[in-house]
Amino acid sequence: MAMCGVYRDALIWVLLLQASWALVGGQVRYSVPEEAKAGTVVGRLAQDLGLEAGEAEARRLRLVAQGRRASVEVSGASGALVVSSRLDREELCGKSAPCALRLEVLVERPLRVFHVELEVTDINDNAPVFPAARKNLSIAELSTLPGSRFPLEGASDADVGANAQLSYSLSPSEHFALDLQKTEEEGESLFLVLRKPLDRETMPFHHLVLTASDGGRPPLTDTVELVISVLDANDNAPQFNQSVYKVQLPENSERGTIVFIVTASDLDEGTNGNVSYSLQNLFPQDGRDVFGIDRNSGEIQLQGDLDFEDVGVYRLQVDAVDEGNPPLSGHCKVVVEVLDVNDNAPEVWVTSLSVPVPEDAAVGTVVALLSVSDRDSGANGRVRCSVWPAAPFGLVSTFAGSYSLVLREALDRERVSEYEVEVRAEDGGAPPLRASRGLRVPVSDVNDNAPAFAQAVYTVLARENNAAGAELARLWARDPDEAGNGRVSYSVSEGGGGASVSGGGWRPASSYVSVDAESGRLWALQPLDYEELQVLQFEVRAVDAGEPALCGNATVQLFVLDENDNAPALLPPVGGGPGVGASGSAVPGALWAWASWGAPAGQVVAKIRAVDADSGYNAWLRYELWEPRGKGPFRVGLYSGEVSTARALEEADGPRQRLVIVVRDHGEPARSATATLSVSLVEGAEAALAAAGSSGSGLRPAEGGASAESTTTTTTNVWLVVAICAVSSLFLLAVVLYGAARWAPRAAVLSGPGPATLVCASEVGSWSYSQRQSRSLCLADGAGKSDLMVFSPNFPPPPGPAAKETQPEAPTLLQTPKHPNPDWRYSASLRAGMQSAVHMEEAGILRGGPGGPDQQWPTVSSATTEPEAGEVSPPVGAGVNSNSWTFKFGPGNPKQGGPESKKQTQVSFLLRRKGESSQYSQ
Incomplete structure (x- = not known):
């Protein structure tokens, strides 16, 4: 504590002595470091000038401007001298040392002038600076010897004193070192010294960093990049990175395609490193025009057409020569392998063809031999074959590139008479190429089909009384075979049918009809008579001309249609009698009957019998009374033929009545027969006797009619x-x-x-x-x-x-x-x-x-x-x-x-x- 008191007293004493000196001398000195912050107090100016507190403001204490703006000012309240703006010693004084500023202070009431000296002290605020950030040097390789010195320009520092004391350092290098020399006359001299010979091909440029450091605390530095270019000498020949280059090129490459670019490196530079290229063919010798090379770029281009099938590999030699003196050269080989492209379609040849093929040929029969090839290689040359359509033929591979076309299914010429077979070949390329060969395979006929009629049974309708030779029908049998195997002839089968005639006999069908052997037309040999023959059934046979011959049969049922060619025929009464004209009586067609006087209306007196040999409507008979006309005593049943009384008989009717009865059928045109009936009018007893004496005479008395009628009805x-x-x-x-x-x-x-x-x-x-x-x-x-x-x-x-x-x-x-x-x-x-x-x-x-x-x-x-x-x-x-x-x-x-x-x-x-x-x- 005693020691501290002593120091304090000494400091006060010094200050008092300084103030007294200032007042006595009229000048005050202050010191402030540069770059002090604004507001920093430099000194207590009012107190140092001996002014009382508050007097500085009252007496208006201020600085007097001297042409440039000062960086300090007087605080009006306290009278202190403070920093008002940035102080830069280098700006105020440059390299001068020390740096002192002279200020004038004015006090009014009374007016007095004081001189104040302000020293701005230096700080290390400026780093060393080189003239340029990069320094280029050129040194020749081989010719520059170790120990050679190359001068460098040093750095400068705006500070003074120790802050401006510079030192230099060089980045590590096995080829270069730094030498700094100081003399009173020349000052500092800086040199770059070569320690080891240079090789441009090894290192064409050397990059070094020169660093300058000042003596401040902490020190500030600056650097400059030293770029040393090594000058070339033609000491290196052009070199390829490979002695042999292998290139693959598709055979369909177009002309102008870049095959390969060769590059020869020459470590030299300039003209010593300028390389030109040339090309020569080693194999094949005649391929000189296929490839070419650009002299400057080394670009090998395709100038001709490639064909893998002709040349698969090209061997080229490339020479590279520089422009040095003397020139140096290098060599390499380029092997161009031509890649196969699927540019050849398969080829199909028919070496043997055995046609036509019989339709009864066995399955497995060889129809044709085929040969298939493809000029391409690998998968492009592998060929797959198929046949279209897939049936009835197939392919069988016998050995590589050879196939047999064989029969896989049975043939039927009637279904398919000729085949258009296409053999298709496809290689394994991408995309695949295809080829085909068409074969025409006809099928020869074998007689394997019998003639067949469209119907098993033919029904033919023919009218009777047809003309002899009239066509009745046309038969047709189909035989799908060809030529003689399908040529059909027709005939009526012997013993194959006939007809029973009305007389009870039997006649063969060949006596009625005939069939044309070629056309199958059915002819009538004679007119047909329905009353003799109604149905004729026979067989027609169709035979082809094959070997052996095959045949087919058809049944013909010939139905004869009735014509109205028979007129009704009157039948005699039952038992016959003298009055029957049909039996040869004196009066043809005349019949006799008796009737009693007074017979009631509706009594049957007679019955007309008639028959028609025809049938159907042609045999349907009707009876008409022609005479007497008008209202006669008798009438005839329209379909029964019964003659009965139309009214009661009277004496006025006379003893005898003559009746004319027409029997007519329903044919077109109608045919008829006429019967004459004579009716005798007698007493009742006489009529009964006549009926009893001759029941078949044609008389039909009323008494006997009921008994006969009853018997017939029962039957x-x-x-x-x-x-x-x-x-x-x-x-x-x-x-x-x-x-x-x-x-x-x-x-x-x-x-x-x-x-x-x-x-x-x-x-x-x-x-x-x-x-x-x-x-x-x-x-x-x-x-x-x-x-x-x-x-x-x-x-x-x-x-x-x-x-x-x-x-x-x-x-x-x-x-x-x-x-x-x-x-x-x-x-x-x-x-x-x-x-x-x-x-x-x-x-x-x-x-x-x-x-x-x-x-x-x-x-x-x-x-x-x-x-x-x-x-x-x-x-x-x-x-x-x-x-x-x-x-x-x-x-x-x-x-x-x-x-x-x-x-x-x-x-x-x-x-x-x-x-x-x-x-x-x-």
Whole structure:
């Protein structure tokens, strides 16, 4: 503590002495470091000038400006001298030392002037500075010796004193060192000294850093980059980085393609390092024009076309020469490998072809030998072969590049007569290339198909009395084979059929018809007679000309259609008598009968019997009374032929009546016969005696009529029961046939062309007739036919060429199912009754009317009220030797209204005598 007090007292004493000196001398000195902050107190100016507190402001103490703005000012309140702005010694004094500023201070009241000296002391605020940040030097390689000195320019420092004392250092280098020399005359001299020879190729540039440091605390530094360029000498030859270069080039490369760029490096520079290139071919020798090289850049370009298949590898030599003196050179080799490109499509050759191929050739038969090749290599040259279409041929690889075209499936010339086979080859390139070779493989015919008719059974309709040589139909058998194997000849099979004639004999079919061997036309050898022959069934044989010959058969059913070529024939009375003209009496066609006086109206006196050898409508007879005209005492039943009294007989009628009766059929045109009946009018006893004496004389007394009529009725009823049973059987058969036809495939339903068939029925019976041609079978004259039914039993013919082949021309050739068995027969007694023209008078089925009894034809029918019920009705008539049955399937009840009631299916059957054919239509 004592020591501190001593120092404090000494400091106060010094200050007092300084103040006293200042007041005595009139000048005050202060010191302040440069870069002092604004507001820093330099000194207590008012106190140092001896002014009291507060007096500095009262007396207006201030600095006097001396031309430039001072960096200090006087604080008005305290009178202290403070720093007002930045002080920079280097700016105020430069390199001068020391740096003192002289200031004048003015005090008013009274006015006095004081001189104040302010010294600005230096601080190390300036670093050394080199003249440039980079210094370039050039030194030649090899020729510059170690120890060579190169002068450098030193750095400068704006500070003074120790802050401006500089020292230098050099970055580490094995080639260079730094030398600093100080003399009084020249001052400091700085040198760069070469310690080791330079090699430009090893290091063309040397980068050194020269650092200058001042003596401040802390020291400040500056650096300069020394860039030393080593000057070149031609001491290096051009060098390639490889002695051999390998290049791959696709063969489809275009001209001008850059193959490769070679670069030779020359460590020298300038002209010593300028390299030029040249090219020469080593292999092949004739490939000089394929490649070229740019002399300056070393760029090898393609100048010609490449073909891998010709040259696969090129060997080139490249020379590089510099421009030094003397010039130096280097060499390298370039091997160009040409890559294969899939630019060659496969090639297919047919080395052997064995055609035509028989259609019966065995599977595995070799048809052709093929050879396949591809000039490309690798995957581009691997070829895959296939055949199109895939059947019936296939490819079998025998060895590399060779294939056999073999048969994989059985052939059928009738299905395919010739094959266009394409053998396709495809290589394994990307994208693949393809080639193909077409082969025409014809198939030779073998007689493996027999002639086949379009139908197994042909139904032919022919009218009787046709001209000899008339064409009946045309048959056609198809044989898909060709040439002689498909040439068909036709013939009527011997023993294959015939017909039984009405006399009980048998005649072969060849006596009636003949078939043309080439065209298959069926001819009639003679006119046909329905009354002799109704159905002729035979076989036609078709034989081809192959080896061995094959044949096919077809059955022909020839139905003879009746023509109205027979007039009605009058039959003699039962037992004969003198009055029968048909038996050779004196009066042809004359009949005798007796009637008693006073006989009531409606009494039968006689019956006219007649028969017609024709059938159907042509045999349906009607009886008309021609004479006497007007109101005579007798009348004739229209269909029964019974002569009865129209009124009671009187004496005025005379003893004898002559009646002329015409018997007419329903044919077109109608044919007729005339019968003359003489009726004698006698007393009742005489008439009875005459009837008892000669029951077959043609007289029909009323007394004997009832007994005969009763006997005949009993017989007829028995046969009617038989007929009803037959009808029921036919109905069931028709239902079965209808179901089979309905559910059978459409192709099996064959029918010939033709419009609807008319079926007519009259009030006295019903009659139906089914025929494929368009014919009207409904007669207008006679009794009115009130119920007219129209139906079409035909189905449309199957479309396509088969229908045309089946029926080329003949309109009478029908495509229908097989005809029913010709042995269908009706009751023998009923047939006999029809043929004998009994006219059902024995049955006593008479209907009385205003004019007398009328004949009523017996019918058998059944009907129900069910919508799906059927109806069958057979007509029975005198003089008709065939019967037709009509079946109606579906809603046949007339009480069932609506459109559905019209949907009916009718099946008609035509029944004939034994030995005749039974025709049905569906």
